Amino acid sequence: MIKFHPDPEQLSLYVQGGLTPVESLMVRAHCDYCDRCSKVVHEKTVLLGEKFASENVLAAETRAVHTSTNLSAIFDEIVKSPASNAVPPPKKMPTTVELDGRRFVLPRTLRKFISSVGNWSSLVGKVWQAPVKLGGAQIANLVYIGQHGEIPEHTHKGVETTLVLKGEFKDGINAYQPGDYIRMSGTDTHTPYTDSPQGCLIFSVLDQPLQFTCGIAKFINPFSAVYFR
Amino acid sequence: MLVGIPLEQSNSVVKPKDCAGEMSGYIVSIAENRCKRSFARIFSYFAPRLRSYALKQMGNEALAMELVQDTMSNVWQKAHLFNAEKGSPSTWIFTIARNIRFDMLRKLQNRKEDVCSDDLWPVLCEQTADANEASLDEQITLEQIGFMFESLPVKQKAVIEAIYIDGKSQQEVADELSIPLGTVKSRTRLALQRLKVMLNDHD
Numbered sequence: 001m002i003k004f005h006p007d008p009e010q011l012s013l014y015v016q017g018g019l020t021p022v023e024s025l026m027v028r029a030h031c032d033y034c035d036r037c038s039k040v041v042h043e044k045t046v047l048l049g050e051k052f053a054s055e056n057v058l059a060a061e062t063r064a065v066h067t068s069t070n071l072s073a074i075f076d077e078i079v080k081s082p083a084s085n086a087v088p089p090p091k092k093m094p095t096t097v098e099l100d101g102r103r104f105v106l107p108r109t110l111r112k113f114i115s116s117v118g119n120w121s122s123l124v125g126k127v128w129q130a131p132v133k134l135g136g137a138q139i140a141n142l143v144y145i146g147q148h149g150e151i152p153e154h155t156h157k158g159v160e161t162t163l164v165l166k167g168e169f170k171d172g173i174n175a176y177q178p179g180d181y182i183r184m185s186g187t188d189t190h191t192p193y194t195d196s197p198q199g200c201l202i203f204s205v206l207d208q209p210l211q212f213t214c215g216i217a218k219f220i221n222p223f224s225a226v227y228f229r
Numbered sequence: 230m231l232v233g234i235p236l237e238q239s240n241s242v243v244k245p246k247d248c249a250g251e252m253s254g255y256i257v258s259i260a261e262n263r264c265k266r267s268f269a270r271i272f273s274y275f276a277p278r279l280r281s282y283a284l285k286q287m288g289n290e291a292l293a294m295e296l297v298q299d300t301m302s303n304v305w306q307k308a309h310l311f312n313a314e315k316g317s318p319s320t321w322i323f324t325i326a327r328n329i330r331f332d333m334l335r336k337l338q339n340r341k342e343d344v345c346s347d348d349l350w351p352v353l354c355e356q357t358a359d360a361n362e363a364s365l366d367e368q369i370t371l372e373q374i375g376f377m378f379e380s381l382p383v384k385q386k387a388v389i390e391a392i393y394i395d396g397k398s399q400q401e402v403a404d405e406l407s408i409p410l411g412t413v414k415s416r417t418r419l420a421l422q423r424l425k426v427m428l429n430d431h432d
């Protein structure tokens with residue numbers, strides 16, 4: 001049962017194309033799991049399409065008059081072009097990532113990027129991560145927390161968005177399950193851990209490196225940029 | 230034959246909802262007959278509105294016209310990907326324009342992400358027009374099943390994976406694994422029963 005969803009504002013921005021590419025990817029991957037948000041996205045798309053197509057005819061026309069030469073030139077050019085009937089052969093896409101002989105099936109949206117997943121490295125204790133090289137400034141990682149593993153307490157300089165892919169983790173506030181979408185920022189502090197035997201796989205996107213706040217983790221804080229890059 | 234762009238009656242305020250059926254017909258006729266007259270109807274209705282949308286989004290006449298041209302080109306060239314059952318012409322054309330705008334802005338902002346509009350909203354992917362494509366409901370079920378995979382016996386897992394993820398036929402799987410077709414069928418059935426039980430437990 002999914003309990004944490006992108007907020008309505010974010011879904012609206014997603015539909016408008018107003019989120020960054022990586023944020024959009026997170027929302028779509030959440031929709032792979034979530035019927036409710038898929039439906040909201042669909043409804044919002046229909047509404048926006050209607051709004052776009054209901055634009056005042058007269059105003060639109062008046063403006064079109066000034067550029068009618070442009071528009072008819074565009075029309076003439078387009079109808080000269082042939083139909084594109086070339087159907088590319090469906091690509092066989094990998095569907096899983098592997099860690100230590102364990103295979104994890106990724107949601108449909110993320111499968112396209114499996115080839116961009118780098119090597120797994122140990123973060124702390126039973127926590128492993130593999131960078132997902134999506135380009136751009138945001139830092140994306142697959143993170144696997146083994147049973148009784150824990151990510152040291154940390155706060156966020158920017159925004160951390162997390163999508164649970166498999167298993168369950170807790171952070172002292174809530175328990176999160178596959179499909180749950182969590183956005184943490186600024187003053188939020190948390191210590192994700194898992195006690196489920198199968199561990200927990202999450203997809204995490206950071207605006208900026210994490211700041212660890214306590215214990216031994218403080219020592220790795222200066223390197224967190226390295227760990228989380 | 231010379232085909233002009235018919236002007237809309239200046240006093241007609243046609244709601245897109247009211248003419249969705251008519252517009253769908255035009256798009257089908259573009260797909261089937263390369264009908265310029267139908268395209269002219271679509272063009273005269275949507276091009277000015279696209280321009281208006283594009284001006285608001287891009288704030289620049291040249292970019293706006295580029296967006297109009299790219300969007301309408303796609304409608305002309307890929308009309309066969311339109312599916313009236315999945316949505317109205319307004320929705321379809323809006324999503325094409327939204328995607329083009331998204332990619333134009335990515336370029337303008339010099340963003341380095343390898344994520345493009347096709348990855349986010351596969352409006353014009355040939356595969357999504359494929360009748361064999363699993364519906365969203367089925368996809369979601371498939372995702373959920375994905376996570377229960379690992380508990381299946383290895384032999385059943387291999388069969389399910391080949392059929393439901395790689396999209397192979399049962400015969401292909403039989404050939405590939407050199408086992409009788411009947412065995413593939415029984416493994417599939419057993420695995421599905423098992424997954425069904427797990428899904429029910431899961432809810």
Ligand SMILES: [Zn+2]
Pocket residue numbers: 002004005006030034035036037038
């Ligand atoms: Zn949701």
